[in-house]
Amino acid sequence: MNIFRLHYRLERKTIGFLLAIVGVASIGGAVEIAPLFTIHQTVEDAPDMRVYTPLEIAGRNIYLREGCYACHSQMIRTLRDEVERYGPYSLAVESKYDHPMLWGSKRTGPDLARMGNKYSDEWHVAHMTDPRAVVPASVMPPYAYLGRATARIDDLGLHLKALRTVGVPYTDEMIANATADAYGQAAPDTPFAEGVTKRYGEATNVRSFDGKVGDPTELDALIAYLQILGKLTDAAHRPVAAAGE
Amino acid sequence: MIAQLTKSERQLALVILLAITICGLAMGIAGRDDPLGVHGAIVILAGLAGIFGVIYAYYEPEPSEARLALYYDDPSKVGIILAMGWVLIGLFIGDWVAWQLVFPNLTFDAGWSSFGRIRPAHTSAVIFGFGGNALIATSFYVLQRTSRARLPDQLSPWFVLLGYNLFCIIAATGYLMGVTQSKEYAEPEWYADIWLVVVWVAYFIIYLRTLVRRKEPHIYVSNWYYMAFILVVAILHIVNNLAVPVSWGHAKSYSAFSGVQDAMTQWWYGHNAVAFFLTSGFLGMMYYYMPIRAGRPIFSYRLSIISFWGITFMYMWAGSHHLHYTALPQWVQTLGMTFSIMLLVPSWASAGNALLTLNGAWHKVRDDATLRFMMVAAVFYGLSTFEGSFMAIRSVNSLSHYTDWTVGHVHAGALGWVAMITFGSIYASVPWLWKRERMYSDRLVEWHFWLALSGTLVYVFAMWNSGIIQGLMWRTYTESGTLAYSFVDSVAAMRPYYIARAIGGLMFLSGAVIGCVNIWMTIRAAHQPADERLADRPVPRPAGVPAFQPGE
Amino acid sequence: MAVEERDPFTGYLTTGHEWNGIKELNTPVPRAVFFFLIVTALYALVYWILMPAWPLGVTYTKGLLGIDQRKVVAESIKEAALERSVWTKRIETESFKDIQADPRLMNVVRQTGGALFGDNCAACHGPKAEGGKGFPTLVSSSWLWGGDPEAIAETIRVGINSPHKDTRVSQMMAFGRDSILKKDEIDNVADYVRSLSDPAVAKTVTAAKLEAGKAVFTANCVACHGDNAAGNPELGAPNLTDKFWLYGGDAQSVFTTVWGGRQGHMPTWDARLSPLDRKILALYLVDRRHATP
Numbered sequence A: 001m002n003i004f005r006l007h008y009r010l011e012r013k014t015i016g017f018l019l020a021i022v023g024v025a026s027i028g029g030a031v032e033i034a035p036l037f038t039i040h041q042t043v044e045d046a047p048d049m050r051v052y053t054p055l056e057i058a059g060r061n062i063y064l065r066e067g068c069y070a071c072h073s074q075m076i077r078t079l080r081d082e083v084e085r086y087g088p089y090s091l092a093v094e095s096k097y098d099h100p101m102l103w104g105s106k107r108t109g110p111d112l113a114r115m116g117n118k119y120s121d122e123w124h125v126a127h128m129t130d131p132r133a134v135v136p137a138s139v140m141p142p143y144a145y146l147g148r149a150t151a152r153i154d155d156l157g158l159h160l161k162a163l164r165t166v167g168v169p170y171t172d173e174m175i176a177n178a179t180a181d182a183y184g185q186a187a188p189d190t191p192f193a194e195g196v197t198k199r200y201g202e203a204t205n206v207r208s209f210d211g212k213v214g215d216p217t218e219l220d221a222l223i224a225y226l227q228i229l230g231k232l233t234d235a236a237h238r239p240v241a242a243a244g245e
Numbered sequence B: 001m002i003a004q005l006t007k008s009e010r011q012l013a014l015v016i017l018l019a020i021t022i023c024g025l026a027m028g029i030a031g032r033d034d035p036l037g038v039h040g041a042i043v044i045l046a047g048l049a050g051i052f053g054v055i056y057a058y059y060e061p062e063p064s065e066a067r068l069a070l071y072y073d074d075p076s077k078v079g080i081i082l083a084m085g086w087v088l089i090g091l092f093i094g095d096w097v098a099w100q101l102v103f104p105n106l107t108f109d110a111g112w113s114s115f116g117r118i119r120p121a122h123t124s125a126v127i128f129g130f131g132g133n134a135l136i137a138t139s140f141y142v143l144q145r146t147s148r149a150r151l152p153d154q155l156s157p158w159f160v161l162l163g164y165n166l167f168c169i170i171a172a173t174g175y176l177m178g179v180t181q182s183k184e185y186a187e188p189e190w191y192a193d194i195w196l197v198v199v200w201v202a203y204f205i206i207y208l209r210t211l212v213r214r215k216e217p218h219i220y221v222s223n224w225y226y227m228a229f230i231l232v233v234a235i236l237h238i239v240n241n242l243a244v245p246v247s248w249g250h251a252k253s254y255s256a257f258s259g260v261q262d263a264m265t266q267w268w269y270g271h272n273a274v275a276f277f278l279t280s281g282f283l284g285m286m287y288y289y290m291p292i293r294a295g296r297p298i299f300s301y302r303l304s305i306i307s308f309w310g311i312t313f314m315y316m317w318a319g320s321h322h323l324h325y326t327a328l329p330q331w332v333q334t335l336g337m338t339f340s341i342m343l344l345v346p347s348w349a350s351a352g353n354a355l356l357t358l359n360g361a362w363h364k365v366r367d368d369a370t371l372r373f374m375m376v377a378a379v380f381y382g383l384s385t386f387e388g389s390f391m392a393i394r395s396v397n398s399l400s401h402y403t404d405w406t407v408g409h410v411h412a413g414a415l416g417w418v419a420m421i422t423f424g425s426i427y428a429s430v431p432w433l434w435k436r437e438r439m440y441s442d443r444l445v446e447w448h449f450w451l452a453l454s455g456t457l458v459y460v461f462a463m464w465n466s467g468i469i470q471g472l473m474w475r476t477y478t479e480s481g482t483l484a485y486s487f488v489d490s491v492a493a494m495r496p497y498y499i500a501r502a503i504g505g506l507m508f509l510s511g512a513v514i515g516c517v518n519i520w521m522t523i524r525a526a527h528q529p530a531d532e533r534l535a536d537r538p539v540p541r542p543a544g545v546p547a548f549q550p551g552e
Numbered sequence C: 001m002a003v004e005e006r007d008p009f010t011g012y013l014t015t016g017h018e019w020n021g022i023k024e025l026n027t028p029v030p031r032a033v034f035f036f037l038i039v040t041a042l043y044a045l046v047y048w049i050l051m052p053a054w055p056l057g058v059t060y061t062k063g064l065l066g067i068d069q070r071k072v073v074a075e076s077i078k079e080a081a082l083e084r085s086v087w088t089k090r091i092e093t094e095s096f097k098d099i100q101a102d103p104r105l106m107n108v109v110r111q112t113g114g115a116l117f118g119d120n121c122a123a124c125h126g127p128k129a130e131g132g133k134g135f136p137t138l139v140s141s142s143w144l145w146g147g148d149p150e151a152i153a154e155t156i157r158v159g160i161n162s163p164h165k166d167t168r169v170s171q172m173m174a175f176g177r178d179s180i181l182k183k184d185e186i187d188n189v190a191d192y193v194r195s196l197s198d199p200a201v202a203k204t205v206t207a208a209k210l211e212a213g214k215a216v217f218t219a220n221c222v223a224c225h226g227d228n229a230a231g232n233p234e235l236g237a238p239n240l241t242d243k244f245w246l247y248g249g250d251a252q253s254v255f256t257t258v259w260g261g262r263q264g265h266m267p268t269w270d271a272r273l274s275p276l277d278r279k280i281l282a283l284y285l286v287d288r289r290h291a292t293p
């Protein structure tokens, strides 16, 4: 057969063979990934979408650091049971500012895409400190040490700047005030609190998340993040029917 | 090790090691209040240890020209030992992870030991530590023999092998400190990623230089697969890891992509890490060790061609089957699903080619546990690819996704295919490499085989059960048409299966421990030059001729 | 060059090459391989024509069936709701009393309430609704805001100290921290309060102390907890004479409560759960309470 002849010759040429591999292997990814940047319907429009506050970014980084994504997805699929259990299915736009996305691939614990405001801060404190104290059947590890550690917020300006480089629309003002805003978001009775709502919107949660006064702890940051999940935009709650609208 | 380097290679080694040490120093200073600083210290230590080693042996006599008449196998030997070291670490952590789902407080109230941090340590230790070292070690071995050419020099293989292990160590220690990009199977941070690119380029160059100098007109199938492994992993790695570091002094970086594009890029990478790391490379291994051990010709050269190009082409389309029903546009899901189904044909073609190669040697399979490892690996390869294509069907995936079924599928592939083919190949090559007549104990190989097989079956069956039960519980409706179980009900229902899985893992781990003892005893046994395999030599290169030569 | 030989076992020719002892047979590709390649490719082709499949620059092929996963799930949810409407309509419209009187409807409530409670409420109120420290039991006779189903449904809707505009508001003042009472006064009133539900306490502290505590209570606490400390469902102030404790009834816990105050947070479920779901939960809880000894 011809192709075998052809191959018989090809497999004698080192460089030719290498190029053939690269060529053949490049097609799939190119066809599937490139159009995601060019087809407009891929990411829905959501004019009300806001960016994460610096404290939420710090919390998100703790979520990454602890590997919560190993057990929790943040992607409600378009399936009846998921929508009925967790709420409206996730839209692409909801993770538009997620570098990287945290859709996850395993649900040892429940989906967290709509966790924001579902439970109280007190509950999160109790749960993160000792999950089995509130949910006896839980297999989640205890994270008591998060409540003891002060969050690192002095470098958040750099984080916001790096995020702006990859496309998140942080303003100069947000970057300049990142550390103060992180402090203020968990310290409602200080002058720093005001700037947070000014820059990130009235609906931003400004309170002591772990119930303790003083510098924000890692638990403060993490809970601030958990309480915003699914709340950056209302787009998913509006009756968007299909992609392609 | 050093004694085998020529004087100029020793000098080059010093330069490289010095550069590494300086990089470590820069990392340590720039990242002094960041985990990056710890990694800087590790790099400095690695660099200094190397420098010390080279200087210590610097004035030993240079290797004689006679070396050129032999294959250069020492990196393969060390690579195999490293692989066995990593498999112990990886399996131990894996079993610990498994027990944590039974006893969640098995973290000792520490951060480094919590589930989310040691889970990637497990996956990286087994895939990159064990799998990667085994691939590097065997690829050097196979490359030389099927090309009848010696590796181009003595230094670059060491650079690749040891540099790669430095990457693995940085990755694993990073997870324990919480340094991760949280992209599955690509967790290491930007500086580790960059280092891996450097190592990988060196690896590729070795391959290229040796192939170019080969004394066989045709490139053997194993090398097609090893080359695809090297090249495609490079492409995947570079694209998926594009990121912007917070600063030169931060370990942390932010991925260049976000949201849906990031998801697609990640699973294009993730799925093809499976394809080109866990499949292609190990197929290369299988295509060499299986026919040799069985003493049979490959069943069909033409089938090899069909399956190689089928796998290389189709796998790259299949990544979106990890994102069924998500916010990824449905058209991409369609492509992922259809290509996954077509992919079954070349996959089974390889599995079939392997099993049919055994025709005429089944009595050996019965008697020889080493060959049986390879045979069972081919069976599990067929099984897990069938399962994979099945799970890639959208409606099936709606049940299996997010559940332990995926984990069961993974380990059918990882334990049944990847680990088994590797153990088989290692058992085959250890006596050849160390010039022993046979393994220290065939009975221990038997023990390892049966422990590995039963451990795998216990693991996989437990996860099939738990995964399907979990998936069904999530979507079971009452007569009234409402959800029947809460999520936590499903968590509680998993417990017996998690216990079974942890026990299965323990069996698999025990087998690997036995394997290590056996290999160690073989290496320690007296040298038996009896079977020197006279043909096991490269075609001699006339003195004075430059290393680069056209293929023909 | 290559010299082919015949493999004695299979009878096929080799390709004539040998690598380190490995040979390859030139066996033709089994027909099944081509057959299945064609079958799977045809399957793919048909699927591509029917479903969204191929990107075209700034758009993609939509497929002849016009299927889109978001429409499909919206449909299936609508359909399921329609199927359920045989009983949901009745629960939505009928009064709590009527529903409770209908064993068939209550059966549905029991079936449905379990998972609904498990996925939304059990995290705080416990898998059996028995409560825990800081989270009230929902299966006792003691209710902060009233135990009839209407009151419960309202609590679920607006939450307690929640961001909802109609939220129930409750606040136990921080008598110690805000320097309203001195430490020994709090000590006394704590003992007094504990003695109300636990006669054993009276035996361990002096009568004088209880008297002093009672005085403090009358001056500071009756406004909320009522003259006889039986609580006030208007304010969510708990009954202090029963054996149910929200924050613990030992001396230390009660002291902490009075010293630092309390303000429990119960989320609002107005936006998250439908009126139907909330009604089912209220009925489910009342039913659980009756079923709990």
Ligand code: HEM
Pocket (backbone or CB within 6 Å): A070, A105, A106, A108, B091, B092, B094, B095, B096, B097, B098, B099, B119, B122, B123, B126, B127, B131, B184, B406, B407, B410, B411, B414, B415, B418, B419, B501, B502, B504, B505, B506, B508, B509
């Ligand atoms: C002693 C044997 C092993 C045990 C007990 C074990 C245990 C585990 C556990 C408990 C998990 C986490 C699953 C979860 O999140 O629920 C896991 C994940 C994983 N393991 Fe293993 N493992 C073993 C061997 C291996 C080997 C040999 C490999 C690869 C060669 C491997 C590759 C993986 C991969 C890729 C994952 C991630 C799966 C996913 O994300 O879906 N494991 N393993």
Ligand code: HEM
Pocket (backbone or CB within 6 Å): A105, B184, B270, B274, B278, B279, B318, B321, B322, B323, B340, B341, B343, B344, B347, B381, B384, B385, B386, B387, B388, B389, B390, B391, B392, B393, B397, B400, B401, B402, B406, B409, B410, B412, B413, B414, B417, B418
């Ligand atoms: C025809 C070949 C294969 C196909 C079509 C395939 C397909 C799939 C599918 C559909 C999933 C589940 C994705 C999800 O729902 O999240 C999956 C997961 C996985 N498969 Fe395969 N599979 C194949 C072969 C293999 C082999 C040989 C291995 C070897 C170890 C393997 C390793 C994995 C791993 C590690 C995952 C887990 C990825 C994650 O972290 O979520 N697969 N595969």
Ligand SMILES: [Ca+2]
Pocket (backbone or CB within 6 Å): A105, A106, B184
């Ligand atoms: Ca995974």
Ligand SMILES: [Ca+2]
Pocket (backbone or CB within 6 Å): B181, B186, B187, B188, B189, B190, B193, B241
């Ligand atoms: Ca990486």
Ligand SMILES: [Cu+2]
Pocket (backbone or CB within 6 Å): B270, B271, B274, B318, B319, B321, B322
């Ligand atoms: Cu895949």
